[in-house]
Amino acid sequence: MEENYKLAKWLSGEMTDAELKEFQAEADYQLYEKIKNYSSQLETPNFDGEKVLSNVIAAKNKTPKVIDLKPNWFLRIAAVLVIGLGLLFTFNTFSSSNEVALNGKQTTFLLPDNSEVTLNSGSEIEYKKWNWDENRNLNLDGEAYFKVAKGKKFEVNTTLGKVAVLGTQFNVKARNNRFDVTCFEGRVKVNYKNQEVVLTKGKTVSFENDVKIIEQTVSDSKPLWTSxxxxxxxxxxxxxxxxxxxxxxxxxxxxxxxxxxxxxxxxxxxxxxxxxxxxxxxxxxxxxxxxxxxxxxxxxx
CATH class of the missing domain: 3.55.50.30 (Phage tail protein beta-alpha-beta fold)
Structure with missing residues (x-):
């Protein structure tokens, strides 16, 4: 109603300077101005200005037909959320997990089966949490000490060789062309190139440049680098x-x-x-x- 009153007041020229300035700043002013100018140029014998104004006002106030899209938008948003959550679940479930020990640092962490791993400085481990109990397999770059919980076969892969155990404590080091494995508890099977060695408690083996250079007994109960x-x-x-x-x-x-x-x-x-x-x-x-x-x-x- 207030808008209609202002429009009528403007057409009749009854606005004050301040009201006119405010009215001209409105978004619809240019439309009203065009209608007014166009109307003033018409030469009809019985022109009814009030009727024209009434039609303009009626057209402006007429409620447009609106198609309710809420159900469609709701379904789209729900679909996006489902897809997003699915992707997040897939990423967290199937992506690899990494643990890193920077130079000058050591880090200890637990695997999904509560096996304990201590990484020596400048080392990294990569593994997948998905189906871990059935596939206890990880990749090592550097040196790590493992306290493996009992369960299915546990494998440590390096670029130089592989170590497989069931439940035990052992140390693996793969640096440059040298591969060292020491068993502190239980039994471990070491695969290096085309050679295989089974180590029992207190045994250690070292390979370098395709040759076994050391196979001996140690008296320590854990790797000295942890102390x-x-x-x-x-x-x-x-x-x-x-x-x-x-x-x-x-x-x-x-x-x-x-x-x-x-x-x-x-x-x-x-x-x-x-x-x-x-x-x-x-x-x-x-x-x-x-x-x-x-x-x-x-x-x-």
Whole structure:
């Protein structure tokens, strides 16, 4: 009603300047102006201005026919939600899970069957939660200590070899071309290239460049790296230095020394000066610190 009153007042020229300015700012003003101008140009003998105005007002106020689309839109939204939830379920169920231990860090986590895994520095594990109890299979890049819950066959795959067990505790390390497996409880079957070895409690085996280099007995009840010590057995110096870099998250420049030399022994993983002193003293080498995270190893002249 208020809109109709303003329109009539405008047509009769009774608006104040303020009312006219406000009316001209409305969205429909241009339409009214065109109708007014067009009407003023018509030359009919019996032109009824009030009738024209009434028709215009009636046309403006006429309620348009609306098709109710709510049911269709509701179905569409419901379909999108169902599809979205389905995709989310599929992604969470079938996608791979990853666990990572950055350099200088160790991380422990549980698998779906409560098997416990401790990842050493610079290592990663990938596995799928879907149907885990029937297919306990994971991929390892680096080194990890496993406490496997009893159940169906448990497999650890690496780029160098595979380890299969039922329920036991063991350590797997796959770095560069060297593959080490130690059994601390139960039995494990190790597959490396075309070779197969079954390890029992306290046994360890190492392969490098397609050759079995170590098969012996150990007295430790768990990997020493879980207690801030690194154990090496006939390991190339280059591999030892790489492991030190992972444990301490540092950089070591040893380009001026013979990195193919072999090392056997223990090195602490919680004191960098003791670690480097223990290593360099054996080979008549010296080390120096160039920055907070970079060290240089060279021969003593």
């Amino acid at each position: 801030n010590e690194m154990l090496f057995e006939k390991e190339k110096l280059v591999n030892v230095l790489e492991e030190i870099q992972r444990q301490y998250d540092i950089t070591i420049d040893a380009t001026k020394v013979n990195s193919e030399q072999l090392f056997s022994g223990k090195i602490p993983s919680n004191n960098i000066d003791v670690a480097l002193q223990s290593l360099t003293s054996i080979y008549h080498l010296k080390y120096s610190k160039s920055t907070n995270s970079k060290y240089v190893i060279e021969e003593i002249k």
